[in-house]
Amino acid sequence: MELKGWRGCCRLAAVTIFKLKYFAMTPEKFSEINLINRIRDRFPLPGQDVIKGIGDDCAVFLMSGSKAGLITTDTLVDSVHFDLSWHPPEKLGRKAAAVNLSDIAAMGGIPSFALLSLALPESVEGKWLDEFFKGFHEMLQAHGVSLVGGDTVKSPEGIILSVTVVGEAEQNSVIYRSSAREDDLVWVGGPLGEAAAGLLLCRRKIPEDNNGRFQQLVNAHLDPEPQVNLGRLLSSTGQVHAMMDLSDGLATDLAHLCQASNVAAEIDASQLPISDAARDAADFLQVSPLDLALRGGEDYKLLFTASSDKSELLTRQIMKELNQEIYCIGKISPGQGVFLRTADQTIDISFQGYDHFA
Numbered sequence: 001m002e003l004k005g006w007r008g009c010c011r012l013a014a015v016t017i018f019k020l021k022y023f024a025m026t027p028e029k030f031s032e033i034n035l036i037n038r039i040r041d042r043f044p045l046p047g048q049d050v051i052k053g054i055g056d057d058c059a060v061f062l063m064s065g066s067k068a069g070l071i072t073t074d075t076l077v078d079s080v081h082f083d084l085s086w087h088p089p090e091k092l093g094r095k096a097a098a099v100n101l102s103d104i105a106a107m108g109g110i111p112s113f114a115l116l117s118l119a120l121p122e123s124v125e126g127k128w129l130d131e132f133f134k135g136f137h138e139m140l141q142a143h144g145v146s147l148v149g150g151d152t153v154k155s156p157e158g159i160i161l162s163v164t165v166v167g168e169a170e171q172n173s174v175i176y177r178s179s180a181r182e183d184d185l186v187w188v189g190g191p192l193g194e195a196a197a198g199l200l201l202c203r204r205k206i207p208e209d210n211n212g213r214f215q216q217l218v219n220a221h222l223d224p225e226p227q228v229n230l231g232r233l234l235s236s237t238g239q240v241h242a243m244m245d246l247s248d249g250l251a252t253d254l255a256h257l258c259q260a261s262n263v264a265a266e267i268d269a270s271q272l273p274i275s276d277a278a279r280d281a282a283d284f285l286q287v288s289p290l291d292l293a294l295r296g297g298e299d300y301k302l303l304f305t306a307s308s309d310k311s312e313l314l315t316r317q318i319m320k321e322l323n324q325e326i327y328c329i330g331k332i333s334p335g336q337g338v339f340l341r342t343a344d345q346t347i348d349i350s351f352q353g354y355d356h357f358a
């Protein structure tokens with residue numbers, strides 16, 4: 001991991017920010033969780049200034065006064081995370097920034113600086129780059145983030161985009177994924193499964209003239225919107241106990257949150273926010289809308305738990321200040337695992353979302 005231009009301004013070691021989602025395949029088969037645990041075992045003791053090292057959406061470190069610094073990194077690889085045949089460069093630029101801003105949102109933080117590292121094959125054209133930078137700049141600018149450095153290297157094949165974002169929050173208002181409490185309600189910040197439906201539509205090369213019908217789904221995949229304002233507002237309410245963003249599907253991400261908090265969750269299938277467009281697309285694609293919502297990745301909506309009293313107040317406040325709906329989908333309980341309750345059964349769905357190494 002190259003973090004050129006960064007060590008000078010933040011004295012923390014880069015090794016504390018592992019969210020190693022993507023890694024060159026080796027002959028040994030391992031899951032993403034095994035890989036992260038392996039790294040965690042090798043780097044067990046972060047420095048004194050580290051409040052949270054490996055294991056959350058961002059690493060959190062002490063800054064002067066009452067402030068905490070936040071840092072996160074994400075990598076997008078050609079043919080793994082994007083396909084140039086359908087992903088316009090401007091939207092890819094927006095997305096490369098958005099997925100990192102979403103991790104800052106997940107801690108309730110304010111993003112401030114970004115670094116961009118590019119590995120580019122010789123075949124990349126100047127026009128493609130200009131459009132990519134336009135989208136990247138637009139997304140950063142919309143959230144008041146400055147690009148302050150990065151790296152450029154040649155790639156033998158395919159584009160690799162690696163982005164690091166630094167942000168900040170009040171130390172006592174950072175929301176971790178490890179603080180869910182028994183009897184909390186479980187919430188999500190928007191509809192689920194739209195990006196997964198959009199990806200399937202792109203993969204199946206749904207003709208242009210059909211895209212009008214499914215445009216919001218295709219757009220959810222190509223150009224996700226990070227919920228930075230929602231994250232800040234939620235952290236300011238004092239009611240939210242645990243939070244993360246949804247990148248690998250609810251079944252896996254909620255399992256991470258429960259594991260970190262040492263609790264279980266029960267999700268009510270009938271409460272999952274699945275839009276009419278996603279249901280239409282699921283029907284058209286002959287997949288289950290429930291599968292899209294539970295197992296499809298890249299929703300980039302916030303997943304959070306909050307005490308059950310005053311929950312009406314919470315929904316009203318968010319509607320009033322952001323004109324946005326949030327959705328209660330279940331409850332935290334004692335024990336382990338994530339369970340889905342349907343009309344006729346309750347099943348364990350822990351970690352059944354996307355695994356980058358499965």
Ligand SMILES: [Mg+2]
Binds near residue numbers: 106
């Ligand atoms: Mg995340």
